[in-house]
Amino acid sequence: MQNTLPLVMLHEGKEAKIFKIYAGRGLMRRLIEMGFTKNSNVKMLKSDRGCLIVIVGGSKYALSKGIAMKIMVVEK
Numbered sequence: 001m002q003n004t005l006p007l008v009m010l011h012e013g014k015e016a017k018i019f020k021i022y023a024g025r026g027l028m029r030r031l032i033e034m035g036f037t038k039n040s041n042v043k044m045l046k047s048d049r050g051c052l053i054v055i056v057g058g059s060k061y062a063l064s065k066g067i068a069m070k071i072m073v074v075e076k
Contacts, residue, residue, distance in 0.1 A: 005075065008052065008068040010044045016073035017041055023070045031071070034061060042073060 035057035046053040
């Protein structure tokens with residue numbers, strides 16, 4: 001059994017693999033366009049009060065913690 005956790009819980013500097021995304025059609029489409037797909041690698045750069053800075057597919061993105069709660073990952 002894989003130990004999944006929301007992206008918001010990933011510690012700075014850690015890498016993980018996206019397991020599942022719980023979002024509506026619009027948000028899901030936007031995340032897929034940005035590269036947030038199942039089995040994509042994601043690295044947490046910074047976790048601030050308001051947002052997270054992550055790297056997916058070689059690009060940096062800022063996500064709100066609300067959106068990051070919808071992205072389930074498996075830590076490497």
